[in-house]
Structure formats: C-alpha cells, structure tokens
Amino acid sequence: MSRIRIGVLASGRGSNLQAIIDSVKEGRLDAEVAVVVSDVEDAYALDRARSAGIEARYIDPARKGARLSKESERRVIDVLDEFRVDLIALAGFMRILRSDFVRHFSGRIMNIHPSLLPSFPGLKVQMKALEYGVKYSGCTVHFVDEGVDTGPIIIQAAVPVLDGDTEEVLSSRILREEHRIYTEAIRLFAEGRLKIEGRVVHVLPERRDDAGGDESRH
C-alpha cells in the first residue's frame, strides 16, 4: 500500500491546505498532496502550494456564480485524473460541484465546513451562528454529495460561542479545530477506516497489522 495522493481545491488563502501540507511534512499524515487546483488566479493557496513544491494549477472558471462552467469543471477532473489522486479535499473552494464531478469521484471528496452541520449550511456561517445566538458552534468534515453541505459526516468538533464574540474571534476559534480534524479525517481515509453506511460514516478501529506495515513503508 502506497501513500494516498490528495488533490486540493481551493479558492482563497488556503489555511486548511497549509494545515494539510504541515501535517504531511511533520509526519502526522502519511499522504502526499499531489496537486492544488484553484478557480482564482491569484489565490494565496496556489502560492502556498508552489512554496511547498506542490504542482499548482489555475483553471479559468469561465463564469461567475455558484458553479464552474461545464468545460472548466471537466478540465478540473482531467487535472485530478492526470495526477491520479485518491482523495479530493476541498479547502475553501467556493464553487458547488456538479453531479458529474461528484459521481466521477464518488466517496472520495471531502469538505470542511465551519459549523456543526446540519446547522448553518452555506456561506457566512460564523456570522449566522452569532446572529442566531447559539452557544456552541464548531466545524464538520464530511463527504461531498450533490447537495450543499449535506454529505455524510466524518468528524465534527464543537467550540463554545462566548458573549462578546465577533465573527473574527469565533472564526479563528473554529479554524484551529478545522486544522486538527481535517488532518484526522484524511488520516482515517488513508488508513481505510471510514465506512459509509447510508448517510452515517463509521470509523473502524485501528488495525494492528497495518500499524506494523506503516513502519516498513518508510
């Protein structure tokens, strides 16, 4: 068994991408980020990839709005296939993926979302949580299906919302947990320990013989 190859899709600064890169570099994640793709030409995520010696590709989205053009999305699929990725990790990717994409990589696309889903799907969710007045929020790593933030949940983390929290303060408290659980979710995937049953994701126990195998791989 070789290290899994990850393709990361990002539209912005890519702080979750950086967390994944760091986890790999520091040996906490036995995986390789094979390629980073962005629909935003000057996304800082692409700079982060280049700085880490990772292939960085900009794909012209060809249109504004919630989705890439069909042709652009096809090009993203081609790049991910070219790099033979085992897993696609969305990290602040601001487009909704079409059914063709989701089906092509079925069960192999993860997203991280800064709320305790199913509360607050969509955008600007830390502000929505503050406006609703919840006392706990958090983040969710889930498999991507054809809905928006509706796919089977892999890991969540809960954080308190404190009186006087601003959007920035709450976002940053949640972000620390995002970085932690995204690495953890990818690690479980890489270890073959995630089993989707209906919409529930079971985490299988660590296998002792695999732990031995890990050693011999290095």
Added chain:
Amino acid sequence: MSRIRIGVLASGRGSNLQAIIDSVKEGRLDAEVAVVVSDVEDAYALDRARSAGIEARYIDPARKGARLSKESERRVIDVLDEFRVDLIALAGFMRILRSDFVRHFSGRIMNIHPSLLPSFPGLKVQMKALEYGVKYSGCTVHFVDEGVDTGPIIIQAAVPVLDGDTEEVLSSRILREEHRIYTEAIRLFAEGRLKIEGRVVHVLPERRDDAGGDESRH
C-alpha cells in the same frame, strides 16, 4: 428580593422536573417550584410533585394533537396566575403553546430540548441525530416564542455521538447534561442575569452586591 416561583408544565415522567426539585432541595437553586401542571392525568411528573409536597394539577387537554383546546390552555394560564409564578419551565410538555399563552408570559417561559438547536427541532430528535450521522449532539435551554424550538437560546451543552450509540444510550448521555444546564439557566434567570437582545441571550456577570444579598436572605 424573594425567591422566584416556578410553574412546571410536564406531560411525562418529568426527569427534568425532578432535577429542578433536587436542585432547589440541595440549595443549588434559590427558587421554589410553586405548581406542576400536566395535560396527562397519570403523568409520573404529577407523582413527583406530590412526593415533594408541590401542588400538582391535571388539566384536561380536551383534545388530541399538538395544542390544548383554547379553553384548556386558558385554564393552565389561570392556574399559573393563581400560583403567581415568575417563570414557567417546560419539562417534557408535549403541546405547542398558543400565541395568547406565549404573549401572556412573554420572556418568562423556558424549554429544554435534546439537540443542539437549530439542528433537529421537533420530536424524536435523538433518533434523527443518529440517522443524520452527526458526531456531536447535545441539548438547549431556550426561551419559548411562538415557533417550535425557535426561541432565543440561553445555554447549550454538547456531547459526542459515539459509534454504536443507540437512541437510548445517546438520550441518556444528553439527559445528564439537560439536568445540569436547566438548573443553571433557571439560576441565571432568578439572578436577573439573562438579557434578551433580538434573538441573542446575553449572560450578565454575577453582581458582587447581590451575592452578599443572597447570604442575608437565608
């Protein structure tokens, strides 16, 4: 300032009622449960009230369904007024309150709900949480408004959902937190420390002079 008087509405076994009674008895809550009202004649909650020497009243709901009849609800209001309650605590009360009721006791009705609202409002929510596959659930104490489980949130508690959890196991893990936060929410109300702003509930800091006052009251 005298101890606040609580009216509890319950339809079932009343485990949250018992938690409130115990908190009062053990001095963790400076309040008095003045009356317990039920729409179910043989509700165990009424037995609990009688055992604790608390007035227990059954009000014939006069109809099945989500709401009491208008006349029955009027009788509940009359009982609560008769006992001059400062706060109404719903504890497994299985009816939706009409606008008249909510307006009559505006800002003085609390409910406890076994999920992290706004996720999973309504009924059978522990099962809904398991079927959705969330990895965290919990409970919420909120002020009651005219919607179902939509009012301003006072306190929440988060608990992990573990692989293999049954509805019973998860419910019991959540219930322990319900008992803790319901007492805490009533205590904050009794201390005048809850301030509703829009739909956000702010918890004001403890006032030192009040703490002194508490002592002299006993």
